[in-house]
Amino acid sequence: MRREAYSELLKAIRAGRFVYTGEIEPVKTTSLEEVLTTAKLLKGYVAAVNITDNPTAFAYMNALIPSYFIQKEVGLEAVYQVTVRDRNRLAITADLLAAGALGIKNVLALSGDHTTVGDDPRAKPVYDIDSTNLVELLSRMVDDGTDLKGNKIDHPPKFNIGIAGNPNADPLEPEIMKIERKIGLGADFIQTQAVYDLDLAKKFLEETSKFNVPVIIGIAPFKSMSMMEWMVKNVPGIVVPEELQHRLKSAREKGGKEGFLNENIEIFGELVKNLRGMPGVRGIHIMTIGFEWVIPKIIERANQ
Secondary structure (H helix, E strand, O other), rough: OOOOOOHHHHHHHHOOEEEEEEEOOOOOOOOOOOHHHHHHHHEEOOOOOEEOOHHHOOOOOOOHHHHHHHHHHHHHHEEEEEEEOOOOOOHHHHHHHHHOOOOOOEEEEEOOOHHHHHHOOOOOOOOOEEEEEHHHHHHHHHHHEEOOOOOOOOOOOOOOOEEEOOOOOOOHHHHHHHHHHHHHHHOOOOOOEEEEOHHHHHHHHHHHHHHHEEEEEEOOOOOHHHHHHHHHHHHOOOOHHHHHHHHHHHHHHHHHHHHHHHHHHHHHHHHHHHHHHOOOOEEEEEEOOOOOOHHHHHHHHHHO
């Protein structure tokens, strides 16, 4: 039995609309100015925006605060990302109760990259529970009004639950098994890591079609050559085809920074157009940290 659609994002998907989502990364600051400015830029182009939780183990502003203010002041729905890396089950439960009180409707359950890749590798990872346990916690809170121990929750939150998927996983079978477990525990939608290879995306969609759960495919254009090289080297689960890297390197050499960004729009506009035509794709998640202005241009290119 499917959970009720509490969020506008899931309501749109179930109504048959193809959705776009974006992503905002709160940085190491106490100011919300940049976060809110970016959200205003994205409003009208995306159905919801992900707020990252200490991405790649960098210590940034807690994702709950910008999630709340983006919904309150911008009117754009948030997808509140929660990792199990940094907090035990008590702290996570407390944060989720706070999220419910603040009107958050989408939670994306994540493991989180290991602290060794972050901005302070001395940090000790927690992993009191894993991302599967987090899905179970969320489902118990929403559907049963309890926590993992069975303790009763007064006025339980009403979330729709997203999980991550990695089409780049090799082998893919263990990834599909993890996804199946999480769907069995109550996940409402799948949002994937960045995909650059259509064949990998197609295979992932074929394997997940049996679950009858909407899939939002992730893409991540590159702001610069250094960003591309860093992601290829340091971000777990990212596979960028050599041909794509060559196209961008060639564009940078011939046209400088402007040529590089224009080639991004061309490449990722084509990619979105091709992904949108694949059975099972219900949306595209565009991750463009620091150059969100490119999102409408990619969508326009995809519509040509």
